[in-house]
Amino acid sequence: MKMSFRWYGKSDPISLEYISQIPGMHSVVSAVYDVKPGEVWPEESLAKIKADCEAHGLVFDVVESIPVSEDIKLGTEKRDEHIGVYCENIRRCAKYGVKCVTYNFMPVFDWTRTQLDKKAADGSTSLVMYWDQMKDLDPLKDDINLPGWDASYTQDEVRGLIRAYGELGEEGLWENIEIFLKKVIPVAEECGVVMALHPDDPPYPIFGLPRVITREANLDRYLSIVDSPSNTLCFCTGSLGCAKFNDIPGLVRKYSSMGRIGFMHMRNVKIMDDGSFEERAHLSSCGSLDMYEITKALVETGFDGYVRPDHGRMIWGEDGKPGYGLYDRALGAAYINGLFEVCEKVAGK
Numbered sequence: 001m002k003m004s005f006r007w008y009g010k011s012d013p014i015s016l017e018y019i020s021q022i023p024g025m026h027s028v029v030s031a032v033y034d035v036k037p038g039e040v041w042p043e044e045s046l047a048k049i050k051a052d053c054e055a056h057g058l059v060f061d062v063v064e065s066i067p068v069s070e071d072i073k074l075g076t077e078k079r080d081e082h083i084g085v086y087c088e089n090i091r092r093c094a095k096y097g098v099k100c101v102t103y104n105f106m107p108v109f110d111w112t113r114t115q116l117d118k119k120a121a122d123g124s125t126s127l128v129m130y131w132d133q134m135k136d137l138d139p140l141k142d143d144i145n146l147p148g149w150d151a152s153y154t155q156d157e158v159r160g161l162i163r164a165y166g167e168l169g170e171e172g173l174w175e176n177i178e179i180f181l182k183k184v185i186p187v188a189e190e191c192g193v194v195m196a197l198h199p200d201d202p203p204y205p206i207f208g209l210p211r212v213i214t215r216e217a218n219l220d221r222y223l224s225i226v227d228s229p230s231n232t233l234c235f236c237t238g239s240l241g242c243a244k245f246n247d248i249p250g251l252v253r254k255y256s257s258m259g260r261i262g263f264m265h266m267r268n269v270k271i272m273d274d275g276s277f278e279e280r281a282h283l284s285s286c287g288s289l290d291m292y293e294i295t296k297a298l299v300e301t302g303f304d305g306y307v308r309p310d311h312g313r314m315i316w317g318e319d320g321k322p323g324y325g326l327y328d329r330a331l332g333a334a335y336i337n338g339l340f341e342v343c344e345k346v347a348g349k
């Protein structure tokens with residue numbers, strides 16, 4: 001596996017120097033963040049990220065994300081143009097050494113939490129989703145500003161999008177996924193790029209929006225639409241793992257043995273009795289996921305893709321982008337490195 005770390009570019013308070021000081025760090029996961037979905041990424045921006053990473057002994061070979069525009073997801077009249085731009089962005093990334101491109105198919109909102117700085121007993125903070133804070137919210141009636149939601153939409157635009165997705169429904173979304181994959185995967189194959197689909201977070205419908213990247217049957221369906229080694233999952237343990245119906249080590253073993261995991265997001269999550277969840281430290285004993293079994297499944301199936309520690313807590317007085325501080329993610333990377341070393345030695349690798 002290749003250990004990696006997400007970096008938000010020059011505006012990220014965490015420097016590439018700090019990232020390079022984390023033991024075993026190989027790859028930087030980044031993107032051109034100042035271009036809207038549906039627009040072409042300037043080559044100079046990609047060249048700059050590549051050069052900055054190389055100056056610190058790191059490799060820029062994973063992109064997270066090239067966003068899929070709402071026009072592609074909804075299948076509007078701009079769809080073909082946006083898919084063309086998407087393919088061009090894959091070609092440009094490949095030209096600058098990118099091997100893996102992450103993306104998702106979540107309608108409107110990338111992820112949903114009710115609080116980004118929930119304080120634990122030890123004083124650390126993390127992202128949480130509590131159902132008692134969600135259950136009475138109706139974005140079609142009320143103005144809602146949940147943390148992390150795209151503030152560039154007005155409440156009326158959000159309502160318009162929610163209605164459009166309501167009309168599209170799950171099968172409509174699947175049709176648009178199929179059109180996208182059939183155009184994009186051949187381009188990725190040509191360029192030697194692996195596309196890695198991030199699951200929906202959390203993996204069930206929110207506010208009636210269709211969300212389909214949620215469970216085994218749907219992951220199977222997604223991968224079978226274009227049966228190619230370039231059509232893979234970004235297997236996010238915390239996203240799929242906040243639903244009890246997903247057996248995470250079992251799914252990792254299955255998809256890794258098929259060669260269909262391009263990228264692993266590794267983090268732990270604690271599922272509460274009512275289905276609410278809290279992001280926790282990476283260690284197995286801190287949450288509901290068995291991180292050892294997950295790593296063992298990867299090692300025993302010969303996984304050779306990218307791994308990154310996903311969201312961390314805020315600890316040691318650090319202040320910054322929720323989930324994306326330095327300290328707890330660096331602890332996560334060190335822990336995951338340890339798990340891999342043990343599993344590889346036990347497996348005689």
Ligand SMILES: [Mn+2]
Nearest residue numbers: 236239265310
């Ligand atoms: Mn993730």
